[in-house]
Amino acid sequence: MVRKKIVVLSGAGVSAESGIPTFRDSNGLWEGHDVMDVASPEGWRRNPELVLDFYNQRRKNALSVHPNQGHSTLADLEEHFDVIIITQNVDNLHERAGSTNVIHLHGELFKSRSTLDHRLIYDISGWELNIGDKCEKGAQLRPHIVWFGEMVPMMELAVKEVTTADIFVVVGTSLQVYPAAGLIDYVSRNVPVYIIDPNMPEVAPRTNLSLIEAPGSVGLKQVAEELAAKYLP
Numbered sequence: 001m002v003r004k005k006i007v008v009l010s011g012a013g014v015s016a017e018s019g020i021p022t023f024r025d026s027n028g029l030w031e032g033h034d035v036m037d038v039a040s041p042e043g044w045r046r047n048p049e050l051v052l053d054f055y056n057q058r059r060k061n062a063l064s065v066h067p068n069q070g071h072s073t074l075a076d077l078e079e080h081f082d083v084i085i086i087t088q089n090v091d092n093l094h095e096r097a098g099s100t101n102v103i104h105l106h107g108e109l110f111k112s113r114s115t116l117d118h119r120l121i122y123d124i125s126g127w128e129l130n131i132g133d134k135c136e137k138g139a140q141l142r143p144h145i146v147w148f149g150e151m152v153p154m155m156e157l158a159v160k161e162v163t164t165a166d167i168f169v170v171v172g173t174s175l176q177v178y179p180a181a182g183l184i185d186y187v188s189r190n191v192p193v194y195i196i197d198p199n200m201p202e203v204a205p206r207t208n209l210s211l212i213e214a215p216g217s218v219g220l221k222q223v224a225e226e227l228a229a230k231y232l233p
């Protein structure tokens with residue numbers, strides 16, 4: 001039997017049950033900060049210490065939490081399906097749960113990047129990135145995060161994966177931030193689309209659309225069971 005390809009678009013909601021707060025649920029403030037101060041090139045120019053400290057705290061927090069049932073259900077799907085996860089999350093909970101094909105649209109919390117040469121990317125072990133931490137060419141390192149106003153280099157690959165999906169699953173994203181939110185428009189006609197969110201975002205009607213108003217852990221389990229019943233012998 002040919003394995004079906006499931007493409008998943010995940011957002012902050014999938015990590016909410018692990019204890020990482022979502023963005024829109026916090027009133028435009030992100031852990032008490034204006035997002036433009038901590039997640040924009042202007043913010044970085046104005047106050048790099050603040051930005052580094054902000055991501056150091058996010059990293060420290062990410063090290064203290066664990067993948068939840070939703071992440072595990074997605075990882076388990078790899079047994080019978082080809083699964084590609086396109087995540088807007090910068091945490092590594094999908095990987096820690098065992099998912100092996102994860103595209104991080106908005107960058108990765110546990111990586112740093114040279115401010116001189118964007119191709120120089122390094123793993124961060126532990127939680128700290130500080131002023132004075134430099135790349136091999138001697139330039140300051142910054143978080144490997146796609147900030148507001150920056151290009152989304154992984155978008156091209158994400159679009160390619162979405163256009164070849166047999167099944168598309170959206171979980172835990174308010175679908176308010178572009179270009180990620182536009183990925184759903186690349187899903188082929190008649191491909192089943194499942195959207196899981198306890199607070200359903202607005203989506204254009206389409207055929208084979210299933211809206212599952214539930215937390216990620218519950219909704220993903222339901223979808224996994226449906227897919228197994230439908231596609232597995």
Ligand code: APR
Pocket residue numbers: 010011012013014016017022023024025088089106171172173174175176177196197198199200201214215216217
């Ligand atoms: N399970 C699933 N979804 C949940 C849960 C849960 N337990 N709890 C909350 N949600 C949903 C919310 O209802 C909301 O629709 O998760 C969604 C989170 O939306 P956002 O906070 O807007 O997060 P996201 O869509 O990932 O944000 C996109 O915006 O700030 C930028 O770069 C940042 O990647 C982020 C992007």
